[in-house]
Amino acid sequence: MNLTDQLPALQVVVPMLSAPLIVLLQPRGLAWAGATAAGLVSFAIAVALASAVLGGETLTYSMGGWPAPYGIALEVDAFSALLLLIVTGAGAAALLAARPSVDKQIELGLQPLFYAAWLLGLTGLVGIVVSADAFNIFVFMEISSLASYILIAGGPDRRALPAVFKYLIMGTIGATFYLIGVGLIYMMTGTLNLADMEARIGDVVALNPILVAAGFITIGLALKAAVFPLHVWLPNAYTHSPHMVTVFLAACATKVALYVLIRFDTSVFQAKLDTHEMQFALFAMPLAILGILVASAVAMFEGHLKRLLATSSVAQIGYILLGASFVSHAGLTAGVMHMFNHALAKGGLFLAVACIGYHYRDLRLSQLGGVAARMPWTCGALLLCGLSLIGIPGTAGFISKWLLITAALESGPWGWTLVAVILVSSLMAVVYIWRIVEALYFQAPVESDTPVSEAPLQLLLVTWGVALLNVVFGLFPAIPLALANASASLLTGGAP
């Protein structure tokens, strides 16, 4: 066995085992260094995995040598590899930049615990992605959720507590729904392995429990993924959490839930339930459209920088779901691609917010006058990522918009209506991004007692790194596009 075969397991094991070790690293700065090292190693593993499956192969790892479906299996294909890149990339980038911001927001003594929770959150998210087994997905989902409750509530903002309580309640309901669905399927098929499940659903005679299970799983995961109108936990949780946690979670957390949702609804159920495709499309598409339009409209009138961007995330999740709801190759490619591109844009935006938040406690737009003059580099990066979010050509966001519109036009007679939805919401994005721009660049400065300078270099460098990636992947999107294409082929059953 060579090293590549071990990578799926190492992907989970590295952050999982690092977490307890970090707790022991009390001296100042060491906990951060340890966590960052673990994050970077995870990212390196994800890159290695992605390059191994670029051609559409699937890596399978059987825990303890027990073959699936009896043992626990880990599986990495193009779709999971892309998600791993997003999750570990967001984790590593946020950790790299985290130190100045975390030093300011988290008590020094609590920092080892904070970073340990961070790594556990990372463990949970990558665990969900590599698991080929419905129950393990649930276990890892709980690990990541518990860790993220801690992370969100860990900051100095007391308003995070009610926000996280809401998240806790809704997240638990979502996880429970998911578990009920998995239980029903297990009852009917006797297996938890996803591939096995897909095969055995065909033998089930009484389909009603499967249909109910599909409903529970889809809605449970939609709750976790903050699909409109199940998104109400998200804006406040992202707004009041520590800035670096927002960077990490906003870039990848909901996408992982969407990943499981798409897995279940396009491959597990799709293969044998004749009408499932139609049901899924009819369920997901209206919610996606409503989410895109309503959340964008709300963001247009939002007065708090972080909540504005968090609300925009709900709309962006709508884009991903819209792509998936076409259940076509083009649609899934667009949806999967948008996961990647949105992570780049939103991650960069929240990094820039973290830079601003380093100096400014109050992040309401009305209080941010004159920031551009004091922090020109930060605002430049924010602008670049904002353009990517709008979908200006030359940025990553444009690629997903192009794919999405093409998929909508191919989808049939309603295509033009969907194109109109996408374009109208892009224009709404122009409006809310430009509200930020006008506040930062043209609003009269608020008098403050301390002269404010640029954010710390460490934070700024990572922010600009991510901002530039938005341009790089806007002009040369070959690698993520290949992964997204391969994912769509896998999900639609091989057809290119």
Next chain:
Amino acid sequence: MSPETAILVAISLPLAGALAIALSGRIHPNLREGVTLATAAALIWVVWGLLPTLMAGGRPAVEVSQIMPGLTIAFRVEPLGMLFAALASGLWLINSIYSIGYMRGNAEKNQTRFYVCFALSLAATMGVAFSGNLLTLFLFYELLTLSTYPLVAHKGDEATVRSARVYLGILLSTSIGLFLPAIIWTYMVAGTGDFVLGGILSGKLAGPEVGLLLGLFVYGIGKAAVMPAHRWLPAAMVAPTPVSALLHAVAVVKTGVFAITKIIVYIFGVDFLFATPSSGWLLYVAAFTIIVASLVALRQTNIKRLLAYSTIAQLSYVVMAAAILKPLAEVGAAIHMVAHAFGKITLFFAAGAIYVASKKTEIYQLRGIGRRMPWTMAAFTIGALSMIGVPPTAGFVSKWYILAGAFEAENLVAVFTIIASTVLNAAYFLPILYMAWFEREEPGGKEHGEAPFAAVLALCITALLTLGFFLFNGPVIELESQVVRGLT
């Protein structure tokens, strides 16, 4: 330097210039202005160096990146784009000379940002001019919008920011809402978006859909200011005058009409459109815009707003000329871009010079100003005569070609529109000239002479170009006739 390298250099040179301007702005304003002028001169050298290749029939092309199969960022120089690039790069140098006089004379703030954004917008313009397919055109079209936004919002007060919002809002929403779907539609129907002589849509699209796609393009390209997508142009009048010159003559509106002409010639194909009745509406919309904008211009009392409405009318000349769909008219469209650029930049330079010297912005204030600012007003007169189309100015040449095309097509609507608008142009420009030269100044005004030397120098150069183009237009017409020869 091979022509292929020259294309890439032409686009990256202003970018590098922008960086150098930003850095040198911290050292000394003189150094910064030196960098601007040097970059502009170098750009002329690079771009005009491509002319011999084009004259000889060469079409240098270069591909930068393949985004998806069939979807590339690529450049290809052809006569229309060559003319546009040569025009924009040439006027940038003159405009920079003028900017120095204007910005210093007015003691404007944030001058470094101003020059940086100016250089960026020129890079975007070069990209538009040399674009080899629709996607590349769209990319640089949007970059041009974004890089000119800080210029329009230069003053930064509330009224300016509101106007800049209108500017950005209309240009971005038309381009994202209409231009982008039109581009994607084209790619889906034709499988490509490359600019090919004779068009790529013939046989792939028919009936009313052709008219609809044309509509998406024409209104998606808001920079061409075809009514009712023209509101941004008067709104952008809040910008400093060199920026108005950039918008009206060098880059922005020219990008709009250039893109429409290019799409008609290279995406639809002139013969294909001529054979498709559903595209006929464009001529009427353009004619309507010409007449209505001229009527609105008649009622303006502010010099710059009058010039803005005059621009809207003149732009639709180009659109209408392109929509006549006859070879002579296509040449007329290309030449009118040049003629209008020379005339309008002179007029704006003069309006700005008047503002710098006397702070006057309204037409009624111009009584007798010809005696105080003879050079400026002489240039203004030449520019105004060119707008009307009186020989010996550039405007006469292009009107001649457009009229010839209209007669060839036996298109009486176009003929009538040109005649009527000439009368209207005369009706709003001649009273100004009369006031400036022959009426007596109102007593109690401020004592002033000419504007700073750099500004006067620039406007004299452009006035001479307006006159010179009447006599020496041979190479331009020869170059553009290459497109036509491919057509007929």
